[in-house]
Amino acid sequence: GAGVSQSPSNKVTEKGKDVELRCDPISGHTALYWYRQSLGQGLEFLIYFQGNSAPDKSGLPSDRFSAERTGGSVSTLTIQRTQQEDSAVYLCASSPGRGVGTDTQYFGPGTRLTVL
Amino acid sequence: DQQVKQNSPSLSVQEGRISILNCDYTNSMFDYFLWYKKYPAEGPTFLISISSIKDKNEDGRFTVFLNKSAKHLSLHIVPSQPGDSAVYFCAASGTASKLTFGTGTRLQVTL
Numbered sequence: 001g002a003g004v005s006q007s008p009s010n011k012v013t014e015k016g017k018d019v020e021l022r023c024d025p026i027s028g029h030t031a032l033y034w035y036r037q038s039l040g041q042g043l044e045f046l047i048y049f050q051g052n053s054a055p056d057k058s059g060l061p062s063d064r065f066s067a068e069r070t071g072g073s074v075s076t077l078t079i080q081r082t083q084q085e086d087s088a089v090y091l092c093a094s095s096p097g098r099g100v101g102t103d104t105q106y107f108g109p110g111t112r113l114t115v116l
Numbered sequence: 117d118q119q120v121k122q123n124s125p126s127l128s129v130q131e132g133r134i135s136i137l138n139c140d141y142t143n144s145m146f147d148y149f150l151w152y153k154k155y156p157a158e159g160p161t162f163l164i165s166i167s168s169i170k171d172k173n174e175d176g177r178f179t180v181f182l183n184k185s186a187k188h189l190s191l192h193i194v195p196s197q198p199g200d201s202a203v204y205f206c207a208a209s210g211t212a213s214k215l216t217f218g219t220g221t222r223l224q225v226t227l
Contacts, residue, residue, distance in 0.1 A: 004159070031213060042120070042205065042217040043160070056214060091159055095213075104150070105215060107159030 002026070004108035006092050012114045013082055021077045021111045025094030032075050033095075033105060034067060035059075036088040043091060049075060050097060082115045089113070119143045120208050122218035129225055135193040137221050139206030142187065146208040150215065151180060151191045154203045163204075164191070196225045 005024045013019050025032050034046040045059040049069045060066070064082075069075040079086055089112050093105040121140045129135045137151075147168040152160035166173040166180045166189065173180050179192045193200055203222045207215040 033214065035215075035217075040219070042122075042219040043207075043215070045214040045216065048213050050213075056212060059214070093159075103213065104162050104165065106162065107152075109157070109159045 004092055004094050004106055006090075006108040006111050008111060009109065010112045010114075012116065014116050015084060016081055018078065018080045019082055019113065021079075021090050021113070023075045023077070023092030023094075023108060025073065025075070025092070026106060027073075028096070029094035029106075030072065030097030031095040031103060031105075032069055033093040034075070034077050035091045035093065037091060037110075038088040046077070046090075079113075082113075084115050087113055087115045117142075118219075119146075120206055120216050120218040122204075122206055122221050124221050125219070126222040126224070129196045129223065131198060131225055131227050132195045135191075135196045135200065135223055135225070137191040137193075137204050137206075137223065139189050139191075139218055140187060141189075141208050143208070143210065143216070144187070145210040146216070148209045149180070149182060149189050150207045150209075151178075152205045152207060152217075153200075154205060154220070160205055193223075196223075198225050198227065201225045 007022045032049040035043040048056040064080045067077045089110040091110045093107045095103040095105045150165040151163040154160045182189045203220045205220045206218040
């Protein structure tokens with residue numbers, strides 16, 4: 001079926017505003033991940049969902065960042081009171097969730113966030 | 117602390133030749149390694165992986181080698197094709213599901 005989709009593809013916002021980024025994983029994939037890639041950097045892990053619960057939130061950089069997942073499917077990453085350093089490409093990935101580590105993650109195209 | 121390192125930000129190889137991309141890691145708990153390819157404005161695409169119980173995995177033109185004692189892995193592409201031009205990311209995982217990525221190597225395959 002379809003791959004991982006993300007919306008919007010681009011988002012420009014003003015400093016201090018809140019933004020919501022959406023991820024639709026591959027149908028049937030139980031695991032969902034959020035990463036971000038800042039300019040010139042590798043991908044940085046943010047949060048991992050197994051079903052609707054988030055056993056690993058260790059990568060969220062501050063309490064301005066939160067994420068939820070409903071129905072074991074769609075996930076929303078929310079950034080409150082955005083700052084310029086939040087500018088990055090936010091990538092979502094999903095995997096079948098068969099097991100840790102060896103579960104291949106499939107990525108969406110990303111949302112490019114620019115905070116002015 | 118960068119646990120996965122790709123020390124070459126770019127590499128240029130002639131079409132038909134071998135491309136060798138390198139990756140080093142520091143965390144001895146990593147036991148699964150992957151290579152992803154990324155084109156501009158697209159998400160990373162899974163290429164090939166290797167478990168720590170192996171030292172080589174091959175898939176068509178792509179081969180990944182793992183040297184656990186040196187904490188080093190490499191991706192060989194042979195023969196290189198212009199369509200291989202992209203940014204290649206090395207990634208590693210351990211007991212946690214999350215992937216730790218390197219900063220990427222931009223491969224340019226020239227005619």
